[in-house]
Each structure stands twice: as C-alpha cells, then as structure tokens.
Amino acid sequence: MEPDEIVVARLNKGATVLRYIDRTPSRVTLALGRNKQAKLPADRVLFTTGVVPHDYEAFLEFRDRTEKAANQIDLFDVWEVAVDEQVAMSVDEIADLYYDSCIGPAEMVALTLHLDHGSDYFIPQDGGHVPRSKEELEALRARRLREAENAHAAESLMTALRAGSLPDPMSRLHMGLLEHIKGFAVHGDEYTRSYAAHSLLQDASDGTRDLQRRAFELLVDAGVFLQDEPLELHRSEIEEVFPTAALEEADSIRAEPNLDNRERLDLTDLDTFTIDDADTRDRDDALSLEAVDGGYRVGIHIADTGAIVPVDGEMNTEADRRMATLYIPERSIPMLPPAFVHDVGSLDPDQVRRAVSLLVSIDESGQVQGYEIKPSLIRSRAAISYVEADAAIADEFHRWHPTLLPMSDLAQALLARREQAGAINVNREEMLIKVATPTDIEVRVVARNTPARDLVSEMMVLCNSLMADYCKINEIPASYRSQSAPDVSDLDLFDADGVLRPLTRLHRHRLMRRFSPAVISVTPTRHAGLGVDTYIQATSPLRRYPDLVMQRQISHFLALGEPIYSADDISSMAKRAEIQMRDLSRIEDARRRYWFLKYLMLTRLGAPIEADHFTAYVLENEPRRLAALDLDEYPFRVRAELPNTIQPGTTVTLKLTGVDLWRRQAYFLHVPRFVETE
Numbered sequence: 001m002e003p004d005e006i007v008v009a010r011l012n013k014g015a016t017v018l019r020y021i022d023r024t025p026s027r028v029t030l031a032l033g034r035n036k037q038a039k040l041p042a043d044r045v046l047f048t049t050g051v052v053p054h055d056y057e058a059f060l061e062f063r064d065r066t067e068k069a070a071n072q073i074d075l076f077d078v079w080e081v082a083v084d085e086q087v088a089m090s091v092d093e094i095a096d097l098y099y100d101s102c103i104g105p106a107e108m109v110a111l112t113l114h115l116d117h118g119s120d121y122f123i124p125q126d127g128g129h130v131p132r133s134k135e136e137l138e139a140l141r142a143r144r145l146r147e148a149e150n151a152h153a154a155e156s157l158m159t160a161l162r163a164g165s166l167p168d169p170m171s172r173l174h175m176g177l178l179e180h181i182k183g184f185a186v187h188g189d190e191y192t193r194s195y196a197a198h199s200l201l202q203d204a205s206d207g208t209r210d211l212q213r214r215a216f217e218l219l220v221d222a223g224v225f226l227q228d229e230p231l232e233l234h235r236s237e238i239e240e241v242f243p244t245a246a247l248e249e250a251d252s253i254r255a256e257p258n259l260d261n262r263e264r265l266d267l268t269d270l271d272t273f274t275i276d277d278a279d280t281r282d283r284d285d286a287l288s289l290e291a292v293d294g295g296y297r298v299g300i301h302i303a304d305t306g307a308i309v310p311v312d313g314e315m316n317t318e319a320d321r322r323m324a325t326l327y328i329p330e331r332s333i334p335m336l337p338p339a340f341v342h343d344v345g346s347l348d349p350d351q352v353r354r355a356v357s358l359l360v361s362i363d364e365s366g367q368v369q370g371y372e373i374k375p376s377l378i379r380s381r382a383a384i385s386y387v388e389a390d391a392a393i394a395d396e397f398h399r400w401h402p403t404l405l406p407m408s409d410l411a412q413a414l415l416a417r418r419e420q421a422g423a424i425n426v427n428r429e430e431m432l433i434k435v436a437t438p439t440d441i442e443v444r445v446v447a448r449n450t451p452a453r454d455l456v457s458e459m460m461v462l463c464n465s466l467m468a469d470y471c472k473i474n475e476i477p478a479s480y481r482s483q484s485a486p487d488v489s490d491l492d493l494f495d496a497d498g499v500l501r502p503l504t505r506l507h508r509h510r511l512m513r514r515f516s517p518a519v520i521s522v523t524p525t526r527h528a529g530l531g532v533d534t535y536i537q538a539t540s541p542l543r544r545y546p547d548l549v550m551q552r553q554i555s556h557f558l559a560l561g562e563p564i565y566s567a568d569d570i571s572s573m574a575k576r577a578e579i580q581m582r583d584l585s586r587i588e589d590a591r592r593r594y595w596f597l598k599y600l601m602l603t604r605l606g607a608p609i610e611a612d613h614f615t616a617y618v619l620e621n622e623p624r625r626l627a628a629l630d631l632d633e634y635p636f637r638v639r640a641e642l643p644n645t646i647q648p649g650t651t652v653t654l655k656l657t658g659v660d661l662w663r664r665q666a667y668f669l670h671v672p673r674f675v676e677t678e
Helices: 056-072 076-082 091-098 105-116 134-162 172-190 194-204 211-221 231-235 244-255 314-322 338-345 386-394 401-420 451-473 505-514 545-560 567-603
Strands: 006-011 014-023 027-031 037-041 045-048 122-125 128-131 272-276 285-292 295-303 326-328 331-333 352-362 368-385 430-437 440-446 480-482 519-521 613-620 627-631 637-640 651-660 665-670
Touching (some): 006 037, 006 056, 006 105, 056 105, 076 091, 105 122, 194 211, 244 338, 272 386, 272 451, 326 567, 368 386, 386 451, 567 651, 637 665
Antiparallel strands (some): 352 368, 480 519, 613 627, 627 637, 651 665
16 A cells, blocks of 8 residues: 555444555554544454545545445445345455446445445445345345434424423324323433433423423423323322222212121211311211210211122222322312212211211210210211311310310310320421412412311321220231330420420421331231320221221121221231322422412512512521422512521521422522510
C-alpha cells in the first residue's frame, strides 16, 4: 500500500473508507480525517483500492460516491442464483455475478461497504458471505415490515399526543404503544416496559427531565387521563366494577332475602338506632339502651353480613379480594355490591334486618356485669348523624335525649375505666374532604372526641373486646389484635397521683411515635393501647372483610356450636388482610392529601388579604432538616425551613408559596411577622 492510498477498513461502526499512512508488521496507521489517525490490526483492512487521490477533496469525492453507490446495491439476482448452494462466497465472486461491466476499485469498495453494513441477502460467515435461506429472508422482511409499522405508529401517536389528541383511527399498534405510556405514567421506571416508554417520550420531553410527569401531562391533554386521575388506584390495580357473577348472586339474595333459617331473637320492639356521618349509606352497627335493675342493658347490634353472604359464593370471593371498602374524597369503592348492602345488609330505619346482637348488662359506673351474644332480628327506628346526636345529648327536649344522654354517660365511664387500665387516647382532629366537582371541594374539620363520637367509639371498643372475650372463652379461632404498652416514662404525661395530664400537641406527636404497630395473631393478647385484655374487629362487616369473617365465625358458632374457620384459615386471612389494608390506607391518605392540596391551591394560594398565611405548631426542628409542623387551621402536617432557634412547641406563621399536585407537595415560607410563643 502507498501513502494516502484509499482503503476500506472495519472500525467499530463497520466498514469505512479511509486513507493509508504506514504500517508495522502487525498494525496499520490510517487517517480518519484531515488531522486524526488510528492504528488498527492489519487484518481489519478489508480492501485496498490502489487509488491514491491527488488531494483531500478528491478522497472525499471518492468516499461519498462509493457510499452512495453502496446504498443503491440490490443483490436479489445474485442471491437467487446462489441461494440453493448455501456456500460462502467471496466479495470477488459476488462482484462477478452482480456487475455486468468492468469492475473497478469504486465498484469493489461499494460492494464491500454494502456487504459489511448488512445485506438482506447474505450473512458474513467463514471469511465470506453465505446467502440467507428463503425462510430466513421471509422472516427478515416480516420483521422489517413490523419495525416500519411500529415506527410509523409510534411517530403518528406521539405527533397526535403532542397536539393534545389521539390518532384517528386508533390502530392496534397505537393502543399497544399507548398502554406503555400509560403504564409508565402510573408506575414510572418500575413499569416492566419502561424502556419502551422512554423511547417514545424522548422526543416529546420538551426539555423536562421528569419523563413520567411528561407522560402524564400528554395523556391528560389527550383526554386519556383526567387532570385529577387517581393514579394510586391504577398502581394498586383497584377494580371498581364487580364481576357479573357477584352481581347476579347479590340480585338473587335481594330477591330471596329469607335464606337464613336459624333461630333468631326478635328484638324488633327495641328502640334501636344508628349513629353515623350524615352521608353514610352502609350502616353496619346499631345501638339500643334499656333501663334494668342495677343499671342498663346496652344492645350493640351488628349486621349479620357473614350469615347473609354465602361462604363459598361469588360475593365472598370478591370481598376477600377487595378486603375493604375504599373511601376516597371523590368516591367510595365498596367491598360488596352497593345494591346488596343497601337492600339487604344495611341497618336502615324501618327495615327488619338480621343481626348479631351483643347484649351487655352494665352499671352506671361502666362496670360490665355480664353479656350474651345472640343472632337476632332488629328494626332501626332512626339513622342519626353525629351532629344530631350531639344535639340530642345536650337538649333535654329532643326525642332521643332520654336514650342518648345516659348512653353518653356510660361511654364516658367506659372510657375512664379504659384509661385507668392504661389506655391512652390521642384525639387528633379529623379532616373530612368531599369532592363534588374538581373545583368544588369541601373541607371540614371535626373533633374526634365529641360526645356522640365518644359514645359510638366506646360502644364499638366494648363490642369488639367482649366478642374477643367470647372467642377466647369458647376457644373459637379468631384474629386477635394486640399492642404493647409504649414507654412514656420520660414524657411527663401523668401527675403525682398517676392521672393522665391534658395532652399538648407536642405530647400527642411524641406519644404517637412511641406506639408500636398492632400485632394480629390467633393467640389472645392484651391490647395496651386500648386498655383491654383481648380485642378483635367484628363491627364493620359490610365494609371490612376481616370483620365479616370474624362475625361469620361467631354467628356460625352461635347457630351450630362449632366454628366455620380453623386457626390456619383465620391466620392466613389475617396476614393477607394486614398487607392489603395497609395499602388501602395509604391510598386513602394519598387521595386525601391530593384533594386537600388542590383545595389550598384553589382557595388559598396567592389569595388576597393574607389568606395564604397560616399559623402552625412546630413538632420537630432538627439541624440541617426541614422542620415538621401541624397547621392550626387544619390537621395537616407540612415541612418548612425554620431558624434553628425556634423550638418544638412554638407557634409560627407560614406563607403558602406553591402547590405541586404531581409531587403531592405544598411549599411554605416562614414569615417572622408576629411574636412566636410557646
């Protein structure tokens, strides 16, 4: 080879037209451009032309001409001649068959480039090129066609999405690609085909580094997702529609409601009532009160859902899968078909319903004298809201005052006994959020320790603890909930007489961090947090599957003298329920947070007359970390940067500066305007 001679050599990107400089016994030096060189093994030189251009521009002209010619080569006729032989052919042999006229250096360079860059008809093998079989060629062409169709579908889909629409019509390929974008918008890089979504979204990123957010925005603009799309439901694959078989079973039970032939205690003459939120539709617990010698007989009546829902039926299977009714501000997703709940299960006024009734003899000091559990029939007289119940307790002329006042007094006596037994009640306010439309959001703050809420809470604790006691005494396998007592010795919660002091918000915050999670087991163990020896959950069978199972277990034992579930059955269900209920709780918390943040964005962000200012209570303020605070106006925890001199227990002023609904984050700035006090 002569200096500056044109050669074809294989670089990392494939065969390339270059200029020869010099060589050693094993390596050659080639010019990559005007001033750049590379040293390669000698066997990487594929073809020497013998052509020495008179200047660099002549080299460029030769290179461009041969590369263009390489792209125009079609070896079909050569392949058709050689396909049946299936032997390796040299470049020279292929050239003899392809070119009709004189073969010069330019033609050989073009053919070498074409073969090395990948020919449809020949495969490099054994130092030569073997023709593809007919089957291989058909498969290659089919793959190329699919790739072209996919590329076209991807381009047309992304063009439409960038314009805020979808292709019309939507092909099967479009729908498949759209599912990748939806999956990525929901799950991010945890989506199993996230690489496919990345490829689609790169050109539509608009410079953002958050491709998942960009995917969501494109889907919203195209009407695939709502602006307020509950992504949490998608991530957990929450199904909203009931299977047809479950709905058909529910309809059959509604049509034939008297399926249960077991003996039931007729309590329909009792003045039974329910207390719930005003918009509650699944009333699964009712109460009654009778004055008897030595005190009262309290009736706690639980809808006998377990006896109504067939244990091996479709509704039970679906309830087991869903595990609980999901309550989010924009809607609820029920555990059981709504029509069944409202027409058969819910303890609605003036309807005879089947129940499991706990009848407790109790004196005025809250001391339980005895109890019995009976399958029953009840008829509720009224569905009372918490607000109405509070009014009835306070108003001696209210129709329900003679019943609710003594029951409220009993509840306070029961609460006092639990606190004497070690219970610590952390009564943080609750925020109720209802969404009528995306811009009509109602936020209410309610106290958890109103007389009516205390009444219901204490009766439910009493019911669950006595039902747990019943299971323990009768050796009925049950899912007991227990909790160890927290170490609060350093929190100064009790006075010299051992009486619990009024809790400050800082006390409540630090106390909550000391509680260990409740443990679920088939072994009855003390629940120190509630101050009871045994505890199960069985009072919400229309809304929670573990409650349905436990209530069915007790109901079956009452009827037949034996449990329907083994300890292993109960343990397995409880473990699954613990995981799923935790996930449902996370979804509910996340959706409440989302809608509250949107409420702040719509009503308080940038509002005039300092409506974007909030007072907040400092819970934590550690060095090099954002402080944790509770808003005074709402029971909502936020983080903000505070001076290190501000101590926990201090009240400060914050200004709302921004809301990011995608990140579920509100941004606050400390405003040192007022004297900040402990």
